[in-house]
Amino acid sequence: MDKLMKSSDIRNITGLQPDEIKKKGQEPFEYWGPTPFEARKAAVAKEKGLHDKRTTLKEAVDKYIKDGMNLGIGGFVNTRVPVSIIHEIIRKGVKDLTLSFQSTSLCAELLAGAMIVDPDHVSIKRVELSWWGYEVIGIAPLFRYLVTNGMIQLDDYTNYGMSVRFKAAAMGIPFIPTRDHGGSDMELVNRGRMIECPFTKEDVYLVPACHPDVGIIHVPVADMYGNSRIFGAHCTCPEIAVAAAHTIVTTEQIIPTDNIRKYPNLTEIPYPAVDALIEQPFGGYPGACYGYYWFDMPEFQEFRGISDEFRKTGNKDKLKKYYDKYIFGCETFDDFLATRPYNKLKELRQMDGVQPILID
Amino acid sequence: MAEYGPFEMIAYTGSRVLEDETIVFVGTGLPIIASMHAQLTHAPNLNMIFEAGSLGAVLEQGLPLSVGDTRAFRKAVYAKGLCGAFELTQRGYADYAFIGGAQIDMHGNINSHFEGGTYSKPGVRFPGSGGAGAMAANCEKTIAIMALEKRRFVEKLDFVTSIGFGDGEPDYRRKAGVMGSGPYRVITNQALFGFDEETRRMMLLEVLPGKTAEDIQELVSFELLISPDLTDMKEPTDEDLRLLREECDPEGYFLKRKVAK
Numbered sequence: 186m187d188k189l190m191k192s193s194d195i196r197n198i199t200g201l202q203p204d205e206i207k208k209k210g211q212e213p214f215e216y217w218g219p220t221p222f223e224a225r226k227a228a229v230a231k232e233k234g235l236h237d238k239r240t241t242l243k244e245a246v247d248k249y250i251k252d253g254m255n256l257g258i259g260g261f262v263n264t265r266v267p268v269s270i271i272h273e274i275i276r277k278g279v280k281d282l283t284l285s286f287q288s289t290s291l292c293a294e295l296l297a298g299a300m301i302v303d304p305d306h307v308s309i310k311r312v313e314l315s316w317w318g319y320e321v322i323g324i325a326p327l328f329r330y331l332v333t334n335g336m337i338q339l340d341d342y343t344n345y346g347m348s349v350r351f352k353a354a355a356m357g358i359p360f361i362p363t364r365d366h367g368g369s370d371m372e373l374v375n376r377g378r379m380i381e382c383p384f385t386k387e388d389v390y391l392v393p394a395c396h397p398d399v400g401i402i403h404v405p406v407a408d409m410y411g412n413s414r415i416f417g418a419h420c421t422c423p424e425i426a427v428a429a430a431h432t433i434v435t436t437e438q439i440i441p442t443d444n445i446r447k448y449p450n451l452t453e454i455p456y457p458a459v460d461a462l463i464e465q466p467f468g469g470y471p472g473a474c475y476g477y478y479w480f481d482m483p484e485f486q487e488f489r490g491i492s493d494e495f496r497k498t499g500n501k502d503k504l505k506k507y508y509d510k511y512i513f514g515c516e517t518f519d520d521f522l523a524t525r526p527y528n529k530l531k532e533l534r535q536m537d538g539v540q541p542i543l544i545d
Numbered sequence: 546m547a548e549y550g551p552f553e554m555i556a557y558t559g560s561r562v563l564e565d566e567t568i569v570f571v572g573t574g575l576p577i578i579a580s581m582h583a584q585l586t587h588a589p590n591l592n593m594i595f596e597a598g599s600l601g602a603v604l605e606q607g608l609p610l611s612v613g614d615t616r617a618f619r620k621a622v623y624a625k626g627l628c629g630a631f632e633l634t635q636r637g638y639a640d641y642a643f644i645g646g647a648q649i650d651m652h653g654n655i656n657s658h659f660e661g662g663t664y665s666k667p668g669v670r671f672p673g674s675g676g677a678g679a680m681a682a683n684c685e686k687t688i689a690i691m692a693l694e695k696r697r698f699v700e701k702l703d704f705v706t707s708i709g710f711g712d713g714e715p716d717y718r719r720k721a722g723v724m725g726s727g728p729y730r731v732i733t734n735q736a737l738f739g740f741d742e743e744t745r746r747m748m749l750l751e752v753l754p755g756k757t758a759e760d761i762q763e764l765v766s767f768e769l770l771i772s773p774d775l776t777d778m779k780e781p782t783d784e785d786l787r788l789l790r791e792e793c794d795p796e797g798y799f800l801k802r803k804v805a806k
Contacts, residue, residue: 193721193722194711194720195705195711197711197714198652198705198711198712200701200704201663201664205664262613263613264597264611288675315675316674317672320573320611320612321611324671325672328670332667332670333662333666333668333670334666335666338665339665341658341673343674344627344631344676344678345628345634345635345676346679348626348627349628364723365679365723366682367682367720367722369674369682369708370664370704370705370706374664379722390722417624418595418597418598418599418613418617420597420598420613420626420627421626424626473614537615538606538616538619540619
């Protein structure tokens with residue numbers, strides 16, 4: 186036990202098994218992705234000029250997505266979620282992923298379903314997270330299935346904890362103090378630690394920086410260099426994009442750089458953090474994208490329904506059919522969108538209610 | 546007196562608990578409805594923070610169905626991301642947290658991680674902390690909305706997700722490094738609870754008209770303290786119900802839900 190380490194009185198009330206609590210003290214700390222030193226090297230190695238980053242989803246995923254990597258998923262639950270990138274990752278196939286996000290629904294469920302359908306094609310090894318579910322639509326059935334069957338390892342934080350772990354990474358620091366997690370069982374099981382603050386002499390909880398190998402982000406608008414504006418919720422997208430060793434961005438719309446230069450304060454992700462950029466309208470569908478479209482609840486319900494049926498019956502047929510038809514059966518995300526009626530997409534645009542955005 | 550449903554009673558009680566000139570950190574559903582009702586009645590200068598990063602939104606497009614819903618950013622006065630929302634909270638700008646969970650204990654600690662089995666192989670896994678753990682730590686006062694059932698009001702949690710008063714010792718929260726003062730109210734459709742200042746144990750403050758303290762104790766696994774000033778829960782008037790049904794949740798997404806079983 187190192188002398189900095191402190192503890193709240195959580196042990197007085199915890200219901201966790203003693204051997205589960207012991208694990209934390211025994212296992213040496215390890216970042217589940219690039220270390221701050223490795224992430225710094227990746228940033229330094231990049232060409233820093235303004236270059237056209239536009240490419241296709243296939244090329245971007247082929248180039249950056251590798252087995253064993255930490256994938257940082259942008260958005261928040263059903264909002265501005267990088268669904269088109271997830272489809273492409275599943276088409277390509279990738280194994281032993283570590284996922285990192287604060288709160289997500291469909292993106293992680295799609296990866297989980299791909300693992301259930303064919304673990305030799307896609308597999309998740311562990312997840313650093315705060316929350317995995319569909320909110321008002323219901324629990325995430327595939328998450329529950331994987332966890333209750335002991336098939337993935339978890340590292341639990343609060344939504345602020347995960348967000349600020351990305352922020353610390355984006356700041357280039359190895360950890361950050363927070364005012365949460367302490368006094369909860371997360372203190373006993375996650376990879377943060379309580380110390381005595383050298384200044385106030387009070388207990389303060391530190392969480393480690395989280396650098397994904399690859400961050401995947403969907404934004405409303407960007408210029409061809411990757412300078413991105415985000416309207417509505419920023420979620421934790423600016424932090425993830427800068428924290429990640431490499432970042433793939435999809436955008437509803439590419440705008441001229443002159444517009445970016447006119448209001449540089451509106452740039453939330455600066456170009457050096459973006460390695461690949463894809464103009465993909467409806468790239469967050471069926472999630473919502475402020476200023477463009479509201480979320481498609483029946484679409485979420487459909488995949489969740491198929492997933493929940495699998496969880497209850499163990500029969501993979503419908504799940505497999507979904508992937509065969511909508512992911513493996515499509516060459517591009519546009520092909521997938523083409524399976525959805527135009528009127529439905531048009532209605533989602535109307536349901537956004539013309540949220541004001543500034544693209545000049 | 547007009548007829549009202551259990552969710553309407555919870556939303557109305559939530560509204561009563563909120564004071565004017567405050568900021569409330571809301572989750573999806575009933576907390577938003579309670580806050581809207583408060584804004585329309587006794588707390589016109591109450592503002593909401595949504596964890597995806599908005600402050601002071603005007604919910605004119607209808608009820609957000611998700612805390613990240615684009616509608617939760619409509620005409621906001623400030624819009625950032627999760628760090629923005631939680632850092633305002635950590636700094637002391639969020640007076641109330643509205644949270645929920647699967648289990649609560651007598652000191653207001655709440656579980657939203659798992660039930661049964663172990664952490665690495667749980668019987669049932671829930672979505673996880675989400676914002677709740679951070680809100681319970683750093684909003685000034687925590688308000689929990691719970692279903693009043695024995696299996697939810699438990700002696701011992703399977704996992705402590707959202708810090709309450711811990712073991713009830715006076716310095717538990719300080720040693721945990723959190724900033725908020727902790728549990729304030731627990732709202733159910735049949736009872737309103739607070740916490741005793743000395744022991745930091747849950748105390749029955751109000752009961753649904755027609756119910757007794759014994760009726761409520763029957764639905765709770767641990768021993769409740771009973772307030773010497775125990776009163777009936779105030780019931781919503783016709784005008785309150787009109788506001789809830791027509792202004793706050795006209796689609797009936799949350800107020801008209803069927804109660805399980």
